[in-house]
Amino acid sequence: MKISVLGIGYLGYVHAAYLAAIGHEVIGIDTDAARISFLHRGELPFQEAGLAQLQLQAGKRLQFSTDYRDAATAQAHFICVGTPQLPNGAGMDLKQLQECVDALLPHLTGRHVIFGKSTVPPGTTASLYRRMQKQLCSGESAVADIHLAWNPEFLSEGNAVFDSRYPQRLVIGALAGEAGDIARACAREIYAAQIAAGVPVVETNWESAELIKLSANAFLATKLSFMQGVAQLAEGTGADIAAITTALGLDSRIGQQYLHAGIGFGGGCLPKDLQAFIDLAQQANAPEVANLGRSVADLNSGRLKAVIGQALAANAGSLKGVQVAILGAAFKPGTNDCRESPGLLLAAELQLLGAEVRIWDPLLKDLPQLITELPHALNGAQLAITATAHDELLQANPHELMEFPAKPVLIDANRCLDTAKWVAAGWRLL
Ligand SMILES: NC(=O)c1ccc[n+]([C@@H]2O[C@H](COP(=O)([O-])OP(=O)(O)OC[C@H]3O[C@@H](n4cnc5c(N)ncnc54)[C@H](O)[C@@H]3O)[C@@H](O)[C@H]2O)c1
Incomplete structure (x- = not known):
């Protein structure tokens, strides 16, 4: 599948490389131009056991860009941007998430599934969904059929590559009934190999x-x-x-x-x-x-x-x-x-x-x-x-x-x- 990974930090890089290693065509988008040019040189962004081998397996299926237009041809998108603590300590700063969907949506036409992977407090997906609906209805974005799901990541740094390959469970949060079917089916297609290997899926x-x-x-x-x-x-x-x-x-x-x-x-x-x-x-x-x-x-x-x-x-x-x-x-x-x-x-x-x-x-x-x-x-x-x-x-x-x-x-x-x-x-x- 053609997939974009938005935010190529610790989580996004490992996830993007893993998806490419198992055969998907992946474009990693990050607003940090220095990071992207570093990755264009084929360098590893950080130390993790097995990361070099994963990068090798990903090969040319893993590409990088700073331009959100390059994500438009992907069918599925994973949001992996940061959700740091607000400077005053009161809650998480969700600005990167909002900027990410705002930058992505105008380039999408046809059907797309967007998966959130960043860690967020309950209510975030619903509020992002409302934000996206507003943008889609306002005519700021092209006509697109968007499906939103949350697929949190549990990898542990130091063991990130192993955890990506062999997760202990997959969690897919989507709308109930038919409204969430497309997102659930898309997740099952992306993770088909892991599911076939027996990784439990929690749909919620x-x-x-x-x-x-x-x-x-x-x-x-x-x-x-x-x-x-x-x-x-x-x-x-x-x-x-x-x-x-x-x-x-x-x-x-x-x-x-x-x-x-x-x-x-x-x-x-x-x-x-x-x-x-x-x-x-x-x-x-x-x-x-x-x-x-x-x-x-x-x-x-x-x-x-x-x-x-x-x-x-x-x-x-x-x-x-x-x-x-x-x-x-x-x-x-x-x-x-x-x-x-x-x-x-x-x-x-x-x-x-x-x-x-x-x-x-x-x-x-x-x-x-x-x-x-x-x-x-x-x-x-x-x-x-x-x-x-x-x-x-x-x-x-x-x-x-x-x-x-x-x-x-x-x-x-x-x-x-x-x-x-x-x-x-x-x-x-x-
Ligand atoms: N690091 C982990 O081990 C880990 C594990 C599970 C979940 N998470 C969660 O994943 C999220 C990301 O964590 P991380 O450690 O990878 O953070 P990070 O800071 O390493 O990476 C975030 C990346 O997003 C990029 N970015 C910021 N705004 C952007 C935008 N609008 N569009 C595209 N890219 C943008 C940044 O330049 C950066 O490269 C957090 O919510 C974190 O809690 C992290």
């Missing part, structure tokens, strides 16, 4: 599709923050959070994923989606639900505060001039995305307190202010703090690294190291 209405995604992310954030809470209780009782995590994860009702009480969650999705969940709860006059969301957010930010407290306590209450190495800038391993990264947030806070901070990250080679070699980052450091559980860190030899810091003092903020090994090598763990 727009609002459910929207809330499924928002609550999935709010739940994952809750699971992570719950474990921060358990880690606090463990510290007070002498219990071992690693053993607790392993044992809880072995319970199939709980599961192992998103159970790690690390440095806290970040990235371009969980923090903003949790905030949208809280906003929704407030609007729905559900204060207990809003409070639940706020506790999740507080537990998350509390972890960084606790780490800063540890760093201060170890330096007689002042970090002025203390050489600190932050180990990891990506918000999680396997990606070079550092949006809302706990490591960078921590670095900024420590700098404000007067620390001399250097940041190590092996995947962020394009940022000259970051250091990609671990020994170089530790050189002369008086305190090292783990932030991202990159493989390079987990596999590092603490004996060999001992010679570099001025003081081998470590806070395993991400709780990701085999601390016994580091202590045996001579590191002092706070």
